Amino acid sequence: MSEIWDVYDENGRKTGRTMRRGEPLPGEYMLCVHVYLYTPEKMFLVQKRSSRKESHPGVWDVTVGAVLCGEESLEGARRETLEEVGIDIAANASVSFIGRVKKRKSFADIYFVEKKFDIKDCILQKEEVEAVRFVNEKELLYLQEHDRLRDADYMKVIAGAVGKLERV
Secondary structure, three states: OOOEEEEEOOOOOEEEEEEEOOOOOOOOEEEEEEEEEEOOOOOEEEEEEOOOOOOOOOOEEOEEEEOOOOOOHHHHHHHHHHHHHOOOOOOOEEEEEEEEEEOOOEEEEEEEEEEOOOHHHOOOOOOOEEEEEEEOHHHHHHHHHHHOOOOHHHHHHHHHHHHHHHHO
């Protein structure tokens, strides 16, 4: 069954229309979530995207996914994290909404989630994820900029959030 997404306008508001998984029409946007899951020791979970993925195959990234029709952003973040890596961020986690970044055809709602867990707790969705590992803040920023090729606006948001963690 194909995923159904809500359509958003250029200001990030739901239009009341929906679309099937695919490319939004010009002037339409979809909503995605980006989940930066990390331990109390400030080690971030990154996942190697499946080499069979249509977009960014084999790239190290954080948990990302589309928000489904009728879902709120945080619900989508929780669902995607549980589906892709088997970690439930609804329980015993500190979730912070970092911000929304407008992209070419989508909006990305960015969450930083602190949770005590071990790499062996991860249950990978093989269609989406080939491997997981922990990285420190510096490696995370490097991977997002140089491997995942995030743009400058996005990197500014992420670097600001990581900088606040380092000061805590």
